[in-house]
Amino acid sequence: MGWLRRCYLTVASEFSWRVPGRPQRLLGAFALAERGSMLDMFAAVEATKRRDMRKKYFHHGLDEGRHALIFAERVRAFGLLGRAEAAMEDSGQLLEAGIVGGQTLFERLGEPEFMAFVYVAEADAVEQFNVYLDRGLPDDATQAQLRAILKDEVFHVTYSRTEVDKYRKDGLPMDATMRKIRLRRVWERWLRFSRDFGSFTSGIWLSLLYFLVLGPFRLFGRLEAGGWHPVEGRAGDALALARSEG
Ligand SMILES: [Fe+2]
Numbered sequence: 001m002g003w004l005r006r007c008y009l010t011v012a013s014e015f016s017w018r019v020p021g022r023p024q025r026l027l028g029a030f031a032l033a034e035r036g037s038m039l040d041m042f043a044a045v046e047a048t049k050r051r052d053m054r055k056k057y058f059h060h061g062l063d064e065g066r067h068a069l070i071f072a073e074r075v076r077a078f079g080l081l082g083r084a085e086a087a088m089e090d091s092g093q094l095l096e097a098g099i100v101g102g103q104t105l106f107e108r109l110g111e112p113e114f115m116a117f118v119y120v121a122e123a124d125a126v127e128q129f130n131v132y133l134d135r136g137l138p139d140d141a142t143q144a145q146l147r148a149i150l151k152d153e154v155f156h157v158t159y160s161r162t163e164v165d166k167y168r169k170d171g172l173p174m175d176a177t178m179r180k181i182r183l184r185r186v187w188e189r190w191l192r193f194s195r196d197f198g199s200f201t202s203g204i205w206l207s208l209l210y211f212l213v214l215g216p217f218r219l220f221g222r223l224e225a226g227g228w229h230p231v232e233g234r235a236g237d238a239l240a241l242a243r244s245e246g
């Protein structure tokens with residue numbers, strides 16, 4: 001594990017597990033990521049030309065579906081996200097995963113790069129879960145579920161690494177492919193951070209604007225008297241117009 005990634009995970013994990021409201025957001029994001037992986041795997045079952053991989057993709061998809069349900073159950077245990085927030089996360093995930101983009105991940109990448117992507121993503125997940133468990137951050141029930149999920153994820157890392165090694169032996173540039181995938185994941189993480197940071201700072205600016213600029217106007221404002229008010233001249237004009245048309 002690179003020291004930079006370790007530092008990032010350590011800081012981010014403290015934030016994610018200790019700040020109220022964040023654990024369920026994190027678990028919700030995991031549930032969506034696992035569901036996205038499940039769909040990617042089932043799409044790969046359909047698209048692959050390799051008969052030897054079909055069964056592996058299918059079982060991998062079933063594992064990810066089970067993980068998605070486990071994480072969703074943990075979200076419910078913590079208290080559900082707001083409906084609007086959950087819907088936004090959901091649509092964001094679907095777009096990011098490219099599931100509604102017309103092409104599946106497997107079709108976009110091709111099988112060797114797809115396998116490298118699976119290896120990198122699964123290895124990252126194993127590192128991330130291990131940091132959480134080493135630091136004892138989640139509650140006991142979530143830790144027990146994470147340990148159970150980790151066993152599956154370690155298997156996913158093992159079989160995908162075996163396949164990446166096979167492609168490398170066949171002469172494909174798998175190291176360059178994995179570097180490209182890692183860079184793309186860093187870039188995507190940066191974009192997600194920028195979006196969250198943008199939402200956070202715009203909230204601060206709008207609050208300041210409200211209290212410092214709009215708020216003082218309330219001191220000078222007063223409510224108008226209620227009810228209908230005759231507008232001078234208008235009633236007569238309308239009557240005259242109606243008569244002329246008649
Ligand atoms: Fe998983």
Ligand SMILES: [Fe+2]
Pocket residue numbers: 037064122152153156
């Ligand atoms: Fe996995």
